[in-house]
Amino acid sequence: MTNAVKNLVTLLKAEEIEYSSLGIDAEVQEIALAVNPLSKTMGGGICRMKECNFDWQLKYDEIIFVQSGSMYIGHKGKKIEAVQGDIFFMKEGAVITYGTDDEVEFFFSTYPVDWKESKKDVIYKETGEDLVTLIKGSQIEYNPLGIEGEIQEIAPVINKLSMNMGGGICRMKECHFDWQIKYDEMIYVSKGSMYITHDGKKIEAKQGDIYFMKDGAEITYGTDEEVEFYFTLYPVNWRELKN
Structure with missing residues (x-):
């Protein structure tokens, strides 16, 4: 660990x-x-x-x-x-x-x-x-993440069903983006490999690995190859609560 x-x-x-x-x-x-x-x-x-x-x-x-x-x-x-x-x-x-x-x-x-x-x-x-x-x-229908990349799509399919957790699937290929998370998040790497950059460290993961990230973390989501990952987050209504 x-x-x-x-x-x-x-x-x-x-x-x-x-x-x-x-x-x-x-x-x-x-x-x-x-x-x-x-x-x-x-x-x-x-x-x-x-x-x-x-x-x-x-x-x-x-x-x-x-x-x-x-x-x-x-x-x-x-x-x-x-x-x-x-x-x-x-x-x-x-x-x-x-x-x-x-x-x-x-x-x-x-x-x-x-x-x-x-x-x-x-x-x-x-x-x-x-x-x-x-x-x-x-x-499942995917939407673009709005970043540069051959594959960059997300499907937050749980968000409309739940009052507590959000979640879904994300797919990326040879791309990255910076983000500050305003929720707790779990990621399970279902295919390929990816990394999370935090405090100057590149934390690399492959299929079967799990990330847990806490509210407030300033990170970069990225992959040098291709990745599909499942994600869940709490709270689902973070945009309303944290903005």
Whole structure:
């Protein structure tokens, strides 16, 4: 694990991430809550499963990005199936089943990070609302970032669904741009390689690595090659709150 100056930018290397058992009966069933110790807002990390499922009630909002394989979420009698590149957004209170008939690896973000303490006594009432949304990767529409670059596009697909976290996918090729973040942000590198420059340091990441960056960090997002990354941020309404 590499910490940048002032701990505003942290890089979690894929090969150093430690996994724990989910506690279910399966050949592969492990989770890494890699971001939770670093954050006061969002939790997040990676989950891997093979031919298994388990029931759960969410006491948090959750975003799932399917990195490889396939999975499903069971909710209100429906089996909602997803493949690589698809995204789930699920609202607090949802009674669900996480499952895969094959094998899956997914990156996830949750809000709030302290749900075990802050939500432990909450009892949810049935509202009839569908609390699970599936966004198909093949249907995602991208907008230009507005910078110089052969590929420079972003799809903040979660922002319109959530009152807490924003998120989506960004793609870049041989380009960079400077930014001061006014939110906490998680990035999972799904393809290629990239870097974040902060306090004069170029912090490089490849597929499977995770960045966690805190509100206020002055950074440069960049890639010398090509990259696709998933991102989540809190709060989703940072433009209204911070301007």
